[in-house]
Amino acid sequence: xxxxxxxxxxxxxxxxxxxxxxxxxxxxxxxxxxxxxxxxxxxxxxxxxxxxxxxxxxxxxxxxxxxxxxxxxxxxxxxxxxxxxxxxxxxxxxxxxxxxxxxxxxxxxxxxxxxxxxxxxxxxxxxxxxxxxxxxxxxx
Numbered sequence: 001x002x003x004x005x006x007x008x009x010x011x012x013x014x015x016x017x018x019x020x021x022x023x024x025x026x027x028x029x030x031x032x033x034x035x036x037x038x039x040x041x042x043x044x045x046x047x048x049x050x051x052x053x054x055x056x057x058x059x060x061x062x063x064x065x066x067x068x069x070x071x072x073x074x075x076x077x078x079x080x081x082x083x084x085x086x087x088x089x090x091x092x093x094x095x096x097x098x099x100x101x102x103x104x105x106x107x108x109x110x111x112x113x114x115x116x117x118x119x120x121x122x123x124x125x126x127x128x129x130x131x132x133x134x135x136x137x138x139x140x
Contacts, residue, residue, distance in 0.1 A: 033053070083108050
């Protein structure tokens with residue numbers, strides 16, 4: 001089960017990428033993330049790990065599994081019976097405008113149940129994160 005949201009942002013793709021990949025700053029621009037703690041140093045890359053705390057969701061460790069610089073990254077959290085995959089994709093619309101797609105999917109026997117249970121919450125969180133990202137990236 002995958003859920004997603006798309007938002008157009010009046011900011012150049014490199015600006016959006018900088019905001020999106022500064023994961024420890026996410027709590028500054030979205031209320032759906034209370035803390036992000038990187039478990040390694042340096043720029044976000046395949047293999048980077050982070051502990052993410054969100055309201056109403058257990059703290060989770062994500063590992064970056066795919067990353068295309070200035071374009072997209074995917075991170076995955078796994079637990080007994082569940083795998084959560086979160087994708088963050090930037091599409092350049094022009095030199096000064098970007099389209100971002102944020103998506104979350106749940107798989108595994110428990111993931112299917114969790115995906116249905118948290119469906120409304122996930123939709124609200126994705127919408128809030130898209131609005132927050134747009135606001136932060138469009139700041140001068």
